[in-house]
Amino acid sequence: MSEVHYYRPKMKLAKMLREPGGKTVAEAVRDANAGLESISADCMDEVDAFIGRIEATFAALPADFDAEALHGLYKAANGLIGLPGIVGLSELETAAYSLADLTDRMIAAGRFEREAARVHVQALRLLRRPDALGVAGLGEVLAGLAQVRDKFRAMDVQAASD
Template identity: 35%
Template sequence: MSEPGGRRVQDLERNADAALEVHRDDAMAMVSGTLGLLEEACAEAAPDAGPRVYQLASSIVDLAGFFDTGPLFEAAYSLCDISDRMIQTEAWHWPSVQVHAQALRLILAGGCRTGVTSGALLAGLKSIAQCR
């Protein structure tokens, strides 16, 4: 880069993004698997599952953060936020977690695209987060 005629930062960034994009399908499959574990946790509704829910949501945030997943990242981050607050206050509310899991599944099935549907889902999650 420092040599005359070297690569520009924009070119390096574009090449890095293209190399990362090759792994998108595998990463989204991992997100789907993690989401399946979250759905299982919701079905069990164990009273001590709060840290597990946070860990699963955090894993989704970690994977989604490498790609342009817009609403998926936002929904998973919202779940991290509400689960952390529920753990701290010891006031667990499984329906809030279930709604987040369903929203995540719908956003993932929709290709993580930003649009009217994902906007409505994120607005609903925001209202849940404000109530918690």
């Protein structure tokens, strides 16, 4: 059995946070949000670049399961996560997360469902312009993606129990 050691190293950060001056929580959050606002145009460009990268990665996927190729798609989807939310495209954020989750499950299951991935990739382009879809349309697209992902998950669970 390995030996376990416990110790309490000094953390300077706690002391620094208490130093006089600084900002109030309200000021800090306001200033940070202003900083994010200042890079929103760059964020939007990066969102478009990642959607393009995801489409290209998907188009290059081989017909059969290829863990490395799918990992490329997973990585591209992860690159998109976190960006749409900053510029108010929350539905696109949800779809990017759904694609990352789906590809992660495919890699773990050793199975590639092209249609499920294709629906996700196409949805990204649609959700990039939420105004064109309207509230009802946005809801339908997200519900469709959830259905596709849940179906894969259910098939995965079924395959594991067989």
